Amino acid sequence: MRTEAIVVIRDLGIDFETIDGVLRVVQGVSLTIGPGEVIGIVGETGCGKSVTAKMLLGILPMPPARVRSGEVILFGRNLFSMGYREREILKQQIGYIPQDPTSSLNPVFPIGTLMTDMLIWRRSGQRMREYLWMRRDRKRVEEAEADAAELLRKLYIPDPRTLLRKYPMELSGGMKQRVLLAMALSGDPRLIVADEPTTALDATTQKRTLALIQEKIHEGHLAGLYITHNLGVARLLCHRTYVMYGGTVVESGPTGILLENPLHPYTRGLVQSIPKLTGGVLRGIEGQVPDYLNPPAGCRFHPRCESRAAKCEEEAPPMLCQGKDRWVACWQYD
């Protein structure tokens, strides 16, 4: 089954150059996504999850960001050695679901305009002259509108034709997220990158949206990269999960096993801080995400770690294999 991997990231390091100095935000991240596989990245806010995903999508502002080391292989091709044009065409095969649906749609145009613009741009082969030509062609525009309505209908939006006439501000958060999902799916992507798509939604809408994303990913046998800080969501959607802390991957493995039997002290802390309906005092993790300007030497987690040893302060632990597909970066298991 495991043919060619969709995404292979090897030893990726990303720096941010700021006035204060160089921030080493992402360090030595390696991950793979196989075909039809959904992987999750979990971790606290500010631990490099979004930066990794944005780098993959090519929307990381460079500068200030800079890739220091590593390589990224996307659909079998090296991301850093390909040309701008090839990169732009490749973007079609990645669907991106943004974090905040309320601000991710341009407020000055109706949904229909946003969607037809995008569909026609793709049909024009992403060439400006063809695009402008096709955008004026009445028949082409109607065709694109019909396709947009079809895309929305597939996401169970009742009366998509009316929706196309509406402005983003007239829609609810869940509806906007569905429109964004439709836009992400419009290019027949092979990979879906979702950056905490449900954090801005309320609990019931969140559940419906998740079910929808899950359904679409299954339907199209898509690969997925799902970023979340909600472990429940990761459990629901992801085959494998990577836990990130301070810009490094600390643990990875099949989601179910990883959450039931967390090995890394950080993962244990995360699992323990899930609020339960029964109440009770949460056992969280003391302290905060490290300062990237002067990251702690050795293991980046050691200042907050309950079971730290002398070695943790000196040397960063490598990824250690602990069973099938199970990796952890902690000296405890050496």
Place this chain on the structure above:
Amino acid sequence: MNSMGFSTRGSNSGGRKMEPKIQLRKEGWVRGFLKLSRNRLSLWGGCFLITATLLALLAPWLVPYPEDVFGAVHFEKPLQPPSLLHWMGTDEAGRDILSRVLYGARISLSLAVVVLVLAMGIGIPLGLCAGYYGGKIEQVIMRITDVFNSIPAMVLALAIAVALTPNLLNSMIAIGFVWWRSFCRLVYGETLSIKQENFVLNAKALGASDFHILFREILPNMSSSILVKVTLDAGFAILVGTSISFLGAGASPPTAEWGIMVAYGRHYLPHAWWPSLFPGLAIFATVLSFNLLGDGLRDFFGVEVE
């Protein structure tokens, strides 16, 4: 019926079916107009401008003495005070001032249009590029803008107009070429904040081109600021244009241009006040109206323009 005293829509005249009487929100343009017209002064400014535009458009059919506009001379009736025959009197060559003031509106309003189109055509793309790309592009564009900013608009426009042989069209080009800097700064500032928005990021992730992002994602989001700026600037552009003509670097004498009319009328000022007063009033009213309307629009859209 309607205890609140509001007007209702959707009530039926037959009275058979009882439809619920709901206060509907006014939609779109109607709502916009009602909200804008709460500002009385702005409404007056708008009304004056609409009237002025109509008069300017219809001037060839309205003016009582069309030949007077194009340099006809009637030495038998110079400097006649306002009368029923000549509502605004006649000038030193016996020409009807009303006819000339009405025709002058055509020149002044088209000056505003030419200047602003030119200024926007240069300033908006430059501002967008400077704000969006940053780095060296930003430095080059904004430093050039600063150079233009450091010289007073009037002086620079005058210099350019004189350098390009003084005539009406050249004065328009000169002003437009000076005016772009303020649009550039406005658009630059707005771009800096709009480019941070999530929808720009999303468009990028979906594979949109830079051209699309600049002109279709970023630019439409500042259309209200630009509209306000255009309205406020139109008045000033007319003022600068007439000043240049007044100083003799714009339109040449027989043309019915307000600035020239004031310039030539002022020689007879203490006794014959009408040749300079009426064109002056026309300038005053037009500039004031643009400002009032611009102020109203600014409050209406809630934008800050310098």
